[in-house]
Amino acid sequence: MLIARLIAEATSLETRLDAASEALASAGMPVAEASMLDFCGDVLQIALPHGDTKRVAATLEEHFGECDMLVADHAIEIPRLFVSDMDSTMIGQECIDELADFAGIKDKVADITERAMRGELEFETALRERVGLLEGLGERAIDNCLAERITPVPGARTLVQTLASKGCRSVLVTGGFHHFADRIGQQLGFERVVGNRLAVHAGVLTGKLAGPISDASTKLATLEEEREALGEGARVLATGDGANDIPMIEAADYGIAYRAKPKAREAANGRISSENLTVILKLFGIPESEWVQG
Structure with missing residues (x-):
C-alpha cells in the first residue's frame, strides 16, 4: 500500500482530487481511498494499492500545485x-x-x-x-x-x-x-x-x-x-x-x-x-x- 498525504485547501478540493485520481488511474495507479486525516483537518490522505512514490508525488503536484506533501510506500508513522x-x-x-x-x-x-x-x-x-x-x-x-x-x-x-x-x-x-x-x-x-x-x-x-x-x-x-x-x-x-x-x-x-x-x-x-x-x-x-x- 502506498500512502500520500498533502496539505490541501478546501477550495476546489473535490475537483482537484477527482482530476488527480483520474490521472493516477490512467497511469496504472488507482486510488483506493481518500479522506481528511483525523485531528489534522487540512491534511488529505490518499491510499493506493501500489505505485511509484516519486511519480505519485509529481502527479499530485500537477493537480494541487506546489503544496506540502509526503508520499511513502508504507503506512506513515512518526x-x-x-x-x-x-x-x-x-x-x-x-x-x-x-x-x-x-x-x-x-x-x-x-x-x-x-x-x-x-x-x-x-x-x-x-x-x-x-x-x-x-x-x-x-x-x-x-x-x-x-x-x-x-x-x-x-x-x-x-x-x-x-x-x-x-x-x-x-x-x-x-x-x-x-x-x-x-x-x-x-x-x-x-x-x-x-x-x-x-x-x-x-x-x-x-x-x-x-x-x-x-x-x-x-x-x-x-x-x-x-x-x-x-x-x-x-x-x-x-x-x-x-x-x-x-x-x-x-x-x-x-x-x-x-x-x-x-x-x-x-x-x-x-x-x-x-x-x-x-x-x-x-x-x-x-x-x-x-x-x-x-
Missing part, C-alpha cells in the same frame, strides 16, 4: 530518527554567505554557494574556494554574524522538540561549520551535530579547514550509522534543500525537500513549499495540541 541539513533548512540563511558579508565579499561567495547547492559545482572544491576567500577575517565576526544575521526557520524548534517528545532522536549534519552548527543545534534541541571546522590561528581565520570534509557522503554515512544504532525497523526522516542533501534524502524513509533546489526536490518523496516547518508534524498526523512550542 520517525525514530531525524537527520537534517542546517543552512536554508533549519536556519533561513547560508552561514558562509553571511559571514562573507563581514569581509565585503558576500556576492562572490553567494554565487559559488548557489551553484554548489544546485549541483553545478563539486561540493568540496566549492567549499574550499569559499573558505579560502575568508582568510584574514577575525574569528569575532562569527559571533557577530550569529547574533545579527542567523535566524531559525519558523517552526524549527517546535519540529525538533515535538519529535523528541515522541521518542525521535535528532541529528544536525551540515556542510557548514561547527562554529555555527554547535550553537544552532543546541538552540533547536538537536542531540548530535556533525559539520566542518574552520581553521583559526591567533583569532583569525586561516582560509583553511581543520579536519575531514563534511559533505554529501558524510551526511549519508551519519544517517546510516544512526539508523543502524537504533535497530531494524526504525523509520528515518531527513530534510534538506541542496544537491549535497540528495543521498541522505534518498536513503531516508521520509526524505523531505524543504523549499529546495530542483534536483533535491525531484529526489525527495516529501516536498515542503511552506515556510513553517511545523507542516511536517501535520504530515505525520501529530495534532497541534501535542506540539512542543519552541
Whole structure:
C-alpha cells in the first residue's frame, strides 16, 4: 500500500482530487481511498494499492500545485530518527554567505554557494574556494554574524522538540561549520551535530579547514550509522534543500525537500513549499495540541 498525504485547501478540493485520481488511474495507479486525516483537518490522505512514490508525488503536484506533501510506500508513522541539513533548512540563511558579508565579499561567495547547492559545482572544491576567500577575517565576526544575521526557520524548534517528545532522536549534519552548527543545534534541541571546522590561528581565520570534509557522503554515512544504532525497523526522516542533501534524502524513509533546489526536490518523496516547518508534524498526523512550542 502506498500512502500520500498533502496539505490541501478546501477550495476546489473535490475537483482537484477527482482530476488527480483520474490521472493516477490512467497511469496504472488507482486510488483506493481518500479522506481528511483525523485531528489534522487540512491534511488529505490518499491510499493506493501500489505505485511509484516519486511519480505519485509529481502527479499530485500537477493537480494541487506546489503544496506540502509526503508520499511513502508504507503506512506513515512518526520517525525514530531525524537527520537534517542546517543552512536554508533549519536556519533561513547560508552561514558562509553571511559571514562573507563581514569581509565585503558576500556576492562572490553567494554565487559559488548557489551553484554548489544546485549541483553545478563539486561540493568540496566549492567549499574550499569559499573558505579560502575568508582568510584574514577575525574569528569575532562569527559571533557577530550569529547574533545579527542567523535566524531559525519558523517552526524549527517546535519540529525538533515535538519529535523528541515522541521518542525521535535528532541529528544536525551540515556542510557548514561547527562554529555555527554547535550553537544552532543546541538552540533547536538537536542531540548530535556533525559539520566542518574552520581553521583559526591567533583569532583569525586561516582560509583553511581543520579536519575531514563534511559533505554529501558524510551526511549519508551519519544517517546510516544512526539508523543502524537504533535497530531494524526504525523509520528515518531527513530534510534538506541542496544537491549535497540528495543521498541522505534518498536513503531516508521520509526524505523531505524543504523549499529546495530542483534536483533535491525531484529526489525527495516529501516536498515542503511552506515556510513553517511545523507542516511536517501535520504530515505525520501529530495534532497541534501535542506540539512542543519552541
